[in-house]
Amino acid sequence: MTDTPARLLSLLSLLQTPREWPGSELADRLRVSPRTIRRDIERLRELGYPVEATKGAIGGYRLVAGAAMPPLLLDDEEAVAIAVGLRAAAGQAVEGIEEASVRALAKLVQVLPSRLRHRVGSLNAATVPMVGAGPRVDPEVLTTLAAAASGRERLRFGYRAGDGAETRRLVEPHRLVATGRRWYLVAFDNERDDWRIFRVDRVTAPQLTGARCAARELPAEDAGEYVRERLHTRPRSFEAVAVLDAPPERMRERFGMAEDELTALADGRTLLRTRSDSLEWIGIRLAALGCEFEVREPAELVTHLRELAARTLRAAEASGAPGRG
Helix, strand or coil, X not given: CCCHHHHHHHHHHHHCCCCCECHHHXXXXXXXCHHXXXXXXXXXXXXXCCEXXXXXXXXXXXXXXXXXXXXXXXXXXXXXXXXXXXXHHHHCCECCHHHHHHHHHHHHHHHCCHXXXXXXXXXXXXXXXXXXXXXXXXXXXXXHHHHHHHCCXXXXXXXXXXXXXXXXXXXXXXXXXXXXXXXXXXXXXXXXXXXXXXXXXXXXXXXXXXXXXXXXXXXXXXXXXXXXXXXXXXXXXXXXXXXXXXXXXXXXXXXXXXXXXXXXXXXXXXXXEEEECCHHHHHHHHHCCCCCEEEEECHHHHHHHHHHHHHXXXXXXXXXXXXXX
């Protein structure tokens, strides 16, 4: 790439991603020599861009936030992706992000070229986000975890397990994974010397340590697959058995997750065995089936369904009372 202005813009676009860029990798991306990269970095600094350099085997360059940060550079695909992502952000389980997403989207659309505004509008008109019902996540916690993962920096935080036990963790973050209902952090736990997944809504007071860490090989094809495997193989808090008044062929349209086992009964009904870390979630799934069912176990699920039915009946009677509606 011999066009210096175009090369500087391409270099700046790469540096604006939240990661450390080795000089050799930047040189390969832009098809120039490492010496040219060093000269271009100095030019960016002269223009006011705060480029930080670190030494060592995993050192390199990164653009750090400053009081007078120059404008963000986005190509067409990045601008469209951000606009669509902001619109969908209200459907993610991040506490208080809806209003901020709307404000950011309004600012972005205002400066988009007309051709991109049309693409964003078409995508928005053709898609409907399905809002998840998972626990809400503090956006500051989420951004701290993301910064640690992208910067390959060790992280300390408090963690509350499913049984309520509180621990402090020192980890090497790898990736964040959003499942729709929940966010998970995939990380290598230094004190346990093994890979772990952490529910982000159970993470408290995350702190960047400043200690850099080398990349580790994840024992899975990618972070999403790793979370999927761990969720489907680890012991669940609740196991339920129910008889569904419908054939398995119909029920497979409703179930079919790894923790669900459907067996055809002689009378045409279906025996369901399912596991979940949430008794309420099992109850919601059963109540939404659209068929009669009988819970065999556990007794706690029967109690929960009775309480749910009583609340639902009270709400229906109150909504239909004279003088209402």
